[in-house]
Amino acid sequence: MAKMEVKTSLLDNMIGVGDMVLLEPLNEETVINNLKKRFDHNEIYTYIGSVVISVNPYRSLPIYSPEKVEDYRNRNFYELSPHIFALSDEAYRSLRDQDKDQCILITGESGAGKTEASKLVMSYVAAVCGKGAEVNQVKEQLLQSNPVLEAFGNAKTVRNDNSSRFGKYMDIEFDFKGDPLGGVISNYLLEKSRVVKQAGGERNFHVFYQLLSGASEELLNKLKLERDFSRYNYLSLDSAKVNGVDDAANFRTVRNAMQIVGFMDHEVESVLEVVAAVLKLGNIEFKPESRVNGLDESKIKDKNELKEICELTGIDQSVLERAFSFRTVEAKQEKVSTTLNVAQAYYARDALAKNLYSRLFSWLVNRINESIKAQTKVRKKVMGVLDIYGFEIFEDNSFEQFIINYCNEKLQQIFIELTLKEEQEEYIREDIEWTHIEYFNNAIICDLIENNTNGILAMLDEECLRPGTVTDETFLEKLNQVCATHQHFESRMSKCSRFLNDTSLPHSCFRIQHYAGKVLYQVEGFVDKNNDLLYRDLSQAMWKAGHALIKSLFPEGNPAKINLKRPPTAGSQFKASVATLMKNLQTKNPNYIRCIKPNDKKAAHIFNEGLVCHQVRYLGLLENVRVRRAGYAFRQAYEPCLERYKMLCKQTWPHWKGPARAGVEVLFNELEIPVEEYSFGRSKIFIRNPRTLFKLEDLRKQRLEDLATLIQKIYRGWKCRTHFLLMRKSQIVMAAWYRRYAQQKRYQQIKSSTLVIQSYIRGWKARKILRELKHQKRCEEAATTIAAYWHGTQARRELSRLKAEARNKHAIAVIWAYWLGSKVRREYRKFFRANAGKKIYEFTLQRIVQKYFLEMKNKVPSLSPIDKNWPSRPYLFLDSTHKELKSIFHLWRCKKYRDQFTDQQKLIYEEKLEASELFKDKKALYPSSVGQPFQGPYLEINKNPKYKKLKDAIEEKIIIAEVVNKINRANGKSTSRIFLLTNNNLLLADQKSGQIKSEVPLVDVTKVSMSSQNDGFFAVHLKEGSEAASKGDFLFSSDHLIEMATKLYRTTLSQTKQKLNIEISDEFLVQFRQDKVCVKFIQGNQKNGSVPTCKRKNNRLLEVAVP
Ligand SMILES: Nc1ncnc2c1ncn2[C@@H]1O[C@H](COP(=O)(O)OP(=O)(O)O)[C@@H](O)[C@H]1O
């Protein structure tokens, strides 16, 4: 929405006319009315072509916000309503983009808003130009130079509470990118008379009041000041306080600004000391003192103030005191001292104060320039801002006004020159015929003032330098002679008698017809002010000051540099500086801001037509408009022109295809605008009369209304149609959805009913089949039952017949009948259920058994007889069979195993079997013998030559040959003996010699005894009374007891056919010679390890300790 409100031309929503070139009719009244109308609507800016007229609103308007800056940024000058920002933007852009140096010339009378305008321009440029820390510092310094200069150079006047009392021109320097680099300030003619005297209702320069209000007690003490305005003669009392101005706060602002600009602390201090000195100078008073020669000599009334000034400035008090009392004139190498009277002393004092202050001001400007000057040497583009005093017409106009107005005259000159030049250049550029423009050229007035031979300033200088008595009157006389014939010079006493009777022209005055009106100047003070004299004694006293700043301000006081030539007069100085300024401005592209003050009351909303009329006149605004529209009042580039008016012609609306110029031609032809009213330039159309433009505007407005209606109509139609189409589309979509939904629902209904019917039918069919099947089954069952019954009946009938027959016949016949019956039953058994079970049982049993055997075939364990594995039993009823089968299998595999044996092996096993039968489970030693093979002849007597004799003595086959321990019958100790068993005998031989010790025939052996324990002791009992038994029974111990006992048993059996008695008991009796000794086996202690020990306890007991 906000975007749509952006104006695209100055002509839109215009109050009055934004550009006064368009005024119709053009006269003073319409110009003022237009300004008033716009002023009343808060439009304080109005254009005359590219010149901005600004009317001071005396209140803050919301038109300088950052948003406004953005609005005007990079917009064409005529695109938006008139604004100072538009001009600033135009200037800045052509500086940046077209490389043209710019100057902004701000004119207008005191209080019209020039200084504010210059600040606005600077702040706008600061806002739109480059950013960055360095650039910002430069900007800040440039902007902060204002408060410093305003404090020292501005004062409250009746016109303006913050009136600039000096002319200021500031060059802002930019680099090629448009970033600010620095600046240079030039100042012109400070109104220094204000330092010592102010008109009623006015004030001295701000800084004095600011210092006294804002300085700390400490600072005031240091400066030897008191916080009381009334203490100082130089400060007017009636308006020391200004409404809405806080001097104390401003003092802080200024000091802060000074710091930002780059003043050192000691510099600030020095400056304030000079200010204090000036203030205190005003308090020095003089009194006359009669001298011998009858002349009055002035004396300082109260030396206290002087003393303080001297302390503050480091001047020798006597030097200064002398400078106020004497004046030294040097002529022809002679020094002549004259005394000063009181009036001269006061004049000297004031001159010193004025000079001190104005030189301080110039020093400040230079010091600021030093800070803000561009640091680089690169080529710079320059934008100059000129804020200079405007025309001043007071009741009493003096030298200052004359100078000021001269300056304005010069500015007007360059304004005319540049405006015309620009206008002319544009015409040539655009290839439009140049028509001569009638306008007033003020060069003639400038000439009147500045002509080197007979100009007013030259005359004044001549008077000032002339020897003899020189007064303001002699100066006026001179003027009357020289300038009398000049058209713009008026004087009562001139040779020309035109004004002889003009009472409005007093005798002591002359009048100049400035381009902006007539000004009456009082000649009084012209000579003095032009001379601007400061007695040399004073400047020398100042140069001698200990205060470095003051010393530097008075270089001419240095006696080494004494210059007898008079310094240039104020008038010639000013003329020279104005000439330099003009030269400077001419090289730049000018931009004008002309300020107008709407009332004298500094009040908002008041538009004093008389006052404005006066300003309009002397600013030459009417002239300005005339020059501007001398040829053509209005011009516009073809593109925006065509864009703005294309709707007025069918061929150009809505789009024109060809070049814009052709479009505009077609447009103007179509509208039948008279050909003399416009002219085609290269890029612009020039319109001679504003009326034509307004006609175009009216037509445009009318046409826009029609177009708006048309657009509205089309839009409404389009909107309705779109709405309708949307509704139709929605309707179709809805219908489609609904139909789909309805069909879906119907389909689902049909589907579910079909399913119900289907299931009913299927159920019905199934039941029917079931019924049929049941019927069929019943039929079959019935047949069986009937058959059974029938057979039963048959059988019973037969039986009863047979029974009957039997009763009648023989018993055999009865049996026969039974047999027959059973035969019949057997035959029909299959028809009876009773037999099925048995048959199935038998069959099943048969099958199980069969399966069992078949499985067993696969599961039989290995053939090893010691293999303990046997498959588990599958059925309980096969338990006995399974066990039986196991034993059968075992026996069979044992047999199989045995069948492999050789005869010898058989013998060994027979022996082992015999041992098993004899000792198994009886003797604890037995199990350890099972694994040992029975070797029999352990001692290989045949082979060992040691036993050759023994071998030779025995002829029979040796069954056992082994070393045993024979237990000594008397003490139980043992001796080794070779134990030999042959087929018929038992022999004992010495182990070493092999000599036979005893020989017992087997028939004499009756019994063998041994313990049940794990020992190898055994006793061989002999037949009583036999030859061998003379010594008694033998008691041995052997490692192979089981084998020995077994072999002894077997040999005895085979030889004697008698079973040898083997007694196994832990207590048995043996016959030792005559004694029967009991051999007792006890569980011995482990003293001797695992070897059993034998001990004869007494003649009845022999104890064997078994481990
Ligand atoms: N554009 C403006 N908007 C608001 N007030 C303004 C404007 N221009 C000037 N003024 C007011 O007018 C006073 C005088 O303006 P100033 O620029 O000092 O005048 P000049 O420099 O022409 O003597 C300012 O102090 C301010 O109060």
Ligand SMILES: [Mg+2]
């Ligand atoms: Mg000003």
